[in-house]
Amino acid sequence: MLLFSRLRVGAKLALLAGIPILGILLLSLLVVRDVQQRAQAAAGLGSLEDLARLSDRILEVIDQLQWERAIVSRDAGRGGLVSAEAKEHEHKTDVALAALQAFLAERDEASLPTKLRQDLAGARQQLRTLPAVRARALDPQFDLLEFLGFFAEANDSLIRASAALTQLSDDKQLLVSIGGLVSAMQVIERNSREHALLSYVLAKQEFPPGSFRYLITLITEQEVYTDSLRTWASEEEFARQMVALRGPFAQQIAAMRRTAIETTEDTPQVDPQQWSDAQNGNMQALVRMEHEMAGAVQAVVSAKVASVQRAVRIAVGLVAAVVVASVLIGLGVARSLTRSVRVLAAAAVAVQKDNDFAIRAEKTSSDELGVLTDAFNQMLAGIEQREQELGGYRKNLESLVEARTSQLVRRNDEMRLVLDNIDQGLATIDPEGKLLGECSRNFEQAFGAPGPGTPFFEFLAPGDRDLCSQMQCAYEQLIADVLPIELALDQMPTQLVREGRHYALAFKPVLQDGRLSGVLLVTRDETLELENRRLEAEQRERVRIFERVMRDPEGLRELMLEAERLVAQVRGLTAASDLEGMRALHTLKGVAAVSDINSVAQAAHALEHALLNEPERVAPERAQLLERWAEFSAFVQPVLGSESVQRVDMTAEQLAEIISSVRAGASHESLLQVLQHLSWQPVAQRLERLGEQLVGVARRFGKPEPRVIVDARDLRLPPDTLRTFWSSLPHLARNVVDHALQSAEERMLQGKPVENCVRLRAWREGGRLKLEIGDDGRGIDWQRLAQKARQGGLASETREALVEALFADGVSTAEFVSETSGRGIGMSAVRAACVALGGTIAVESEPGRGTLFRFEFPLLELDAQADSGSWPVLRRSTAAGAS
Numbered sequence: 001m002l003l004f005s006r007l008r009v010g011a012k013l014a015l016l017a018g019i020p021i022l023g024i025l026l027l028s029l030l031v032v033r034d035v036q037q038r039a040q041a042a043a044g045l046g047s048l049e050d051l052a053r054l055s056d057r058i059l060e061v062i063d064q065l066q067w068e069r070a071i072v073s074r075d076a077g078r079g080g081l082v083s084a085e086a087k088e089h090e091h092k093t094d095v096a097l098a099a100l101q102a103f104l105a106e107r108d109e110a111s112l113p114t115k116l117r118q119d120l121a122g123a124r125q126q127l128r129t130l131p132a133v134r135a136r137a138l139d140p141q142f143d144l145l146e147f148l149g150f151f152a153e154a155n156d157s158l159i160r161a162s163a164a165l166t167q168l169s170d171d172k173q174l175l176v177s178i179g180g181l182v183s184a185m186q187v188i189e190r191n192s193r194e195h196a197l198l199s200y201v202l203a204k205q206e207f208p209p210g211s212f213r214y215l216i217t218l219i220t221e222q223e224v225y226t227d228s229l230r231t232w233a234s235e236e237e238f239a240r241q242m243v244a245l246r247g248p249f250a251q252q253i254a255a256m257r258r259t260a261i262e263t264t265e266d267t268p269q270v271d272p273q274q275w276s277d278a279q280n281g282n283m284q285a286l287v288r289m290e291h292e293m294a295g296a297v298q299a300v301v302s303a304k305v306a307s308v309q310r311a312v313r314i315a316v317g318l319v320a321a322v323v324v325a326s327v328l329i330g331l332g333v334a335r336s337l338t339r340s341v342r343v344l345a346a347a348a349v350a351v352q353k354d355n356d357f358a359i360r361a362e363k364t365s366s367d368e369l370g371v372l373t374d375a376f377n378q379m380l381a382g383i384e385q386r387e388q389e390l391g392g393y394r395k396n397l398e399s400l401v402e403a404r405t406s407q408l409v410r411r412n413d414e415m416r417l418v419l420d421n422i423d424q425g426l427a428t429i430d431p432e433g434k435l436l437g438e439c440s441r442n443f444e445q446a447f448g449a450p451g452p453g454t455p456f457f458e459f460l461a462p463g464d465r466d467l468c469s470q471m472q473c474a475y476e477q478l479i480a481d482v483l484p485i486e487l488a489l490d491q492m493p494t495q496l497v498r499e500g501r502h503y504a505l506a507f508k509p510v511l512q513d514g515r516l517s518g519v520l521l522v523t524r525d526e527t528l529e530l531e532n533r534r535l536e537a538e539q540r541e542r543v544r545i546f547e548r549v550m551r552d553p554e555g556l557r558e559l560m561l562e563a564e565r566l567v568a569q570v571r572g573l574t575a576a577s578d579l580e581g582m583r584a585l586h587t588l589k590g591v592a593a594v595s596d597i598n599s600v601a602q603a604a605h606a607l608e609h610a611l612l613n614e615p616e617r618v619a620p621e622r623a624q625l626l627e628r629w630a631e632f633s634a635f636v637q638p639v640l641g642s643e644s645v646q647r648v649d650m651t652a653e654q655l656a657e658i659i660s661s662v663r664a665g666a667s668h669e670s671l672l673q674v675l676q677h678l679s680w681q682p683v684a685q686r687l688e689r690l691g692e693q694l695v696g697v698a699r700r701f702g703k704p705e706p707r708v709i710v711d712a713r714d715l716r717l718p719p720d721t722l723r724t725f726w727s728s729l730p731h732l733a734r735n736v737v738d739h740a741l742q743s744a745e746e747r748m749l750q751g752k753p754v755e756n757c758v759r760l761r762a763w764r765e766g767g768r769l770k771l772e773i774g775d776d777g778r779g780i781d782w783q784r785l786a787q788k789a790r791q792g793g794l795a796s797e798t799r800e801a802l803v804e805a806l807f808a809d810g811v812s813t814a815e816f817v818s819e820t821s822g823r824g825i826g827m828s829a830v831r832a833a834c835v836a837l838g839g840t841i842a843v844e845s846e847p848g849r850g851t852l853f854r855f856e857f858p859l860l861e862l863d864a865q866a867d868s869g870s871w872p873v874l875r876r877s878t879a880a881g882a883s
Contacts, residue, residue: 026318055165055181057100058158059294062185063287064093066192069151070283072134073196074276076142077203090134097127116164123157126150144200144208148193159185177297183228184293188286190222195279198260202272215261248285249278340369344376351380358384425523429456429507431516433475443523446503456521460496460505467493478507479516485509501527559595560636562727563588567629570604574618576611579809583832585611586825590730594693596700603628681719684712687760690729690773694758697737704741706756706775715762717769722857728833731826732773732853740777740851750848752776767859774852780806780845803843807831 068089075083101124109117133150136142163182166175197215201207207215226242256270256278347361359380363373425443427450428436435450450459457471471493478488489507496503506522566588573581589604591597603625610617661671691708698705736758744754761772786796789805796802805811809828834841838858845851 057103058162060096061100062155062158064096065151068093070196072137074199074203076137077200116161119157119161123154126154145210155189173300177300181293184290186225190218194218199276202270202275249282252278340364427521429519431479502530582825583829587829594697594730599628680716683715683762686726687712694733703737704756706758709759712762725833728830731830736775740775742777769857771855776850779847779849779851
């Protein structure tokens with residue numbers, strides 16, 4: 001015991017735990033080794049003895065199959081009569097198979113190695129058809145090679161199963177014994193096949209087709225497997241095996257085989273009975289050798305079993321010795337350790353019970369526990385001293401707390417003063433989405449004082465369920481920490497409208513130790529700022545309109561007349577099902593957008609959105625649109641004036657031509673026709689306005705500005721002709737900007753000029769007015785259009801069906817709805833205006849090569865719409881070459 005008291009705790013613990021652990025490790029190694037040996041030697045069979053027994057069962061089945069094959073082949077060669085000898089061997093085969101089946105039925109086949117299990121299953125599956133094969137042996141059409149192949153396949157599977165027994169153990173001696181046995185089985189199997197084949201041939205007195213080649217193959221394989229025996233056997237064993245293989249009948253068999261091979265063209269000159277007797281004697285010698293080798297395998301197995309039992313006895317003795325030694329050493333070490341621990345525990349309990357820090361523990365050893373006892377006593381002494389010092393501090397504690405509280409209150413008042421004098425509203429939100437009580441004065445003035453625990457989304461947007469749900473979901477994503485904080489914050493709303501005032505919202509994360517502990521809500525009233533922006537936008541819009549009045553008053557006056565007509569249709573629009581009204585609204589939006597009347601365009605877009613998505617907002621949005629139009633009209637009318645001044649546009653050449661005609665004494669009728677023609681509106685002017693709209697829309701939405709080419713020659717139309725069609729063309733202009741225009745990089749990759757080009761052409765041909773609007777941009781995405789058509793329940797199988805879908809209501813290939821496109825109404829409005837005038841539309845487009853819209857109008861149809869009866873004069877002058 002004195003020895004243990006001086007040892008360090010580490011040494012004691014090493015003795016206490018190390019020796020038993022070492023013993024357990026040794027025992028584990030032995031046990032694992034023993035288990036591995038036993039498992040590898042007989043896994044799936046239960047014991048090593050089963051390995052030898054299974055090998056015997058397989059060998060017996062193979063022997064009987066070989067005898068049956070030889071006897072039945074001989075009988076088939078004699079004419080198909082089954083001899084008593086054949087019946088006897090068939091019975092022996094059945095008995096051997098039944099013994100193998102009974103042996104396997106008593107074992108768990110699933111635990112066998114995969115290769116062994118598969119080969120056994122293959123052999124048993126093959127032998128299930130043995131009765132049918134026996135029956136076919138009596139058939140006059142007996143097929144020798146098929147018969148031999150059946151037995152060969154079954155025996156090969158069984159031999160492979162015997163070879164698979166090597167997977168059950170890694171013992172070298174056992175592997176060599178099994179390998180030698182398998183090689184011998186292969187040699188005997190080839191010899192048996194030769195026996196059966198020549199028994200049939202000699203009895204039949206002829207070689208069936210293919211049998212001679214099969215014989216040569218067997219002889220070659222027999223030599224190969226004979227050579228493989230040398231690999232597995234020692235020189236002495238190989239010599240004994242060769243004696244058995246060559247046997248007393250070897251020379252006689254070799255001579256008869258040679259005779260049979262050399263007389264393949266004639267009748268083999270060998271006595272069938274002599275061949276059968278010699279081969280039977282040889283087979284008996286080979287089978288004896290085979291069983292001797294199987295006995296050798298069993299002897300190795302028995303030796304292995306004895307070795308395993310001896311290892312188990314040694315392991316048991318070693319375990320018993322280790323356990324006894326561990327118990328004795330553990331008792332000694334434990335007694336030494338527990339004494340010191342009990343002394344320390346008793347002192348600690350006494351200190352805890354009496355709160356007396358003057359108690360000291362008795363030192364019982366010089367090891368680490370002794371050092372621990374000294375440290376424990378020093379700690380008690382230090383605590384005792386601290387207690388005395390704390391007694392003095394407690395007397396001054398109340399005054400210190402009061403001073404610190406006053407300091408905190410003063411700092412809070414200073415912070416509150418700062419917060420109350422900033423323009424932004426501040427409030428804090430806890431991780432559960434609830435407002436804390438503290439907030440800035442600006443926040444209270446805007447929203448009121450929040451009660452602690454109120455959800456911030458209900459406080460900010462009471463009564464607006466959609467906005468509340470949006471803010472709640474976004475905040476839950478933020479707190480869940482699934483997305484990056486910046487991305488989650490981007491999901492939070494940034495604008496809020498409450499009681500007619502507009503607020504900007506910002507959510508700032510409050511991090512503590514890198515984790516989100518809350519959010520700072522920052523609000524800013526931007527109502528006045530937004531109103532100033534609106535007034536500035538309105539002012540810019542008025543400046544642009546004033547510039548247009550100066551540049552093209554007639555065009556603006558015409559725009560006002562068309563817009564008034566569209567506004568009149570929109571006044572009674574209450575539902576999206578009113579297609580004419582929706583087209584009028586969409587056309588109004590398009591006309592206003594391309595004409596830079598943004599206030600009207602935005603109001604029309606808002607009404608369109610309400611009609612399609614928020615029916616409850618239709619009435620206020622319609623009132624807003626009418627108000628914006630009234631404001632715009634009230635501004636424009638005084639500037640534009642109430643009287644329309646009809647202008648006549650002509651070139652210097654045309655004026656010179658008229659002067660020359662007058663001087664030359666041209667007839668009044670011809671002069672009247674020319675002047676009447678000049679009084680009509682040039683189509684080029686219409687197309688130039690459309691080109692300006694294209695460029696303006698592209699500039700407004702950040703698209704590349706296209707180069708517009710106008711070609712209308714001197715083609716003119718009576719006033720107001722095609723007016724509704726001209727007013728619908730801004731839809732087409734916006735469609736070109738949205739879908740056709742390409743960036744410079746995209747065009748360069750496709751080998752196109754950097755600048756987009758749009759061509760606007762008009763001419764007269766064959767009594768029809770033709771108009772083309774073409775671009776060299778992306779072209780129509782027919783596949784996407786087909787997808788959209790199918791979603792809308794429209795036909796999409798042919799190009800004609802897709803063109804029809806292009807102009808159908810509600811079909812658009814735009815990804816998003818914007819102020820320029822996305823509703824699928826604009827193109828429908830263009831077609832409606834064209835068809836109403838008796839016109840037709842054709843579309844040509846190839847992806848990457850651009851799109852061409854061609855419109856045709858019958859001139860006779862246009863005659864009826866002219867305000868005067870002078871339209872036929874235009875036709876005559878045009879026919880004369882004026883167009």
